[in-house]
Amino acid sequence: MSGPQHLPFSKPGDKHDVEEGSLFTPRFDADGLIACVTLNAQDGAVLMVAYMNAESLRLTLETGVAHYWSRSRQSLWRKGDTSGQVQKVTEIRTDCDQDVLLMKVEPGGDGGACHTGRKTCFYRRLVKDAEGIRLVKDEL
Amino acid sequence: MSGPQHLPFSKPGDKHDVEEGSLFTPRFDADGLIACVTLNAQDGAVLMVAYMNAESLRLTLETGVAHYWSRSRQSLWRKGDTSGQVQKVTEIRTDCDQDVLLMKVEPGGDGGACHTGRKTCFYRRLVKDAEGIRLVKDEL
Numbered sequence: 001m002s003g004p005q006h007l008p009f010s011k012p013g014d015k016h017d018v019e020e021g022s023l024f025t026p027r028f029d030a031d032g033l034i035a036c037v038t039l040n041a042q043d044g045a046v047l048m049v050a051y052m053n054a055e056s057l058r059l060t061l062e063t064g065v066a067h068y069w070s071r072s073r074q075s076l077w078r079k080g081d082t083s084g085q086v087q088k089v090t091e092i093r094t095d096c097d098q099d100v101l102l103m104k105v106e107p108g109g110d111g112g113a114c115h116t117g118r119k120t121c122f123y124r125r126l127v128k129d130a131e132g133i134r135l136v137k138d139e140l
Numbered sequence: 141m142s143g144p145q146h147l148p149f150s151k152p153g154d155k156h157d158v159e160e161g162s163l164f165t166p167r168f169d170a171d172g173l174i175a176c177v178t179l180n181a182q183d184g185a186v187l188m189v190a191y192m193n194a195e196s197l198r199l200t201l202e203t204g205v206a207h208y209w210s211r212s213r214q215s216l217w218r219k220g221d222t223s224g225q226v227q228k229v230t231e232i233r234t235d236c237d238q239d240v241l242l243m244k245v246e247p248g249g250d251g252g253a254c255h256t257g258r259k260t261c262f263y264r265r266l267v268k269d270a271e272g273i274r275l276v277k278d279e280l
Binding site (some may be wrong): 118 | 144153159160161163164175177179184186187188200210231232233234235237240254255256258261263264265266268272273274276277
């Protein structure tokens with residue numbers, strides 16, 4: 001249940017501490033990343049899932065504005081820098097083993113979160129038909 | 141934007157096909173896994189985040205019951221087999237680049253999803269105080 005330290009965060013302790021304790025010890029994966037599920041604070045809609053490294057998590061906590069780590073660009077990414085969709089953070093939660101974050105935000109700019117122009121990245125639903133599985137667009 | 145094929149799913153195409161197409165081409169990571177955010181179908185609460193490999197995703201789609209891949213046990217995991225918290229799937233979505241799933245479920249058994257006994261894994265909120273960040277329990 002333990003893992004390496006990623007400053008400024010403390011190293012995870014034993015299973016009981018991680019699950020029941022009040023110490024925040026985020027568990028980063030082998031690439032130094034933690035998954036973050038981002039919700040719209042107003043209606044609870046799931047906007048996106050992205051990753052943070054220790055630096056982007058630290059900046060998010062310090063500034064109150066969402067910072068992520070772009071795996072494709074391998075760089076720190078302050079959401080909204082180019083799109084205007086800056087995310088003001090209103091709440092952060094973590095899960096039982098502290099390897100996922102759940103973050104509520106107020107999206108700025110046009111109120112969207114997806115680079116395709118939609119409000120949420122989850123704009124397609126899986127539908128089973130005779131030919132198999134296909135995707136149907138129906139924004140949340 | 142492409143990646144290897146993970147049968148029975150098709151290999152991802154180009155960026156436009158992945159983002160705008162109706163073909164479901166889930167993008168598994170280097171470990172052959174895709175992240176899944178699981179919501180309670182009734183109230184939309186985020187219950188858990190877990191991972192699926194191609195086999196667990198195939199079984200989930202075929203049976204309508206959530207199957208995951210346990211990274212800690214390195215094994216296929218039909219949620220609820222030991223806890224009774226079987227998850228009946230009512231909807232699955234995917235995101236713009238098809239590397240995350242968003243799944244709505246009806247939890248069986250005691251209606252919970254977390255192995256600690258809580259309804260959701262996200263039972264702690266981050267709070268900033270003079271000493272830094274600490275976790276406060278307040279179930280959703």
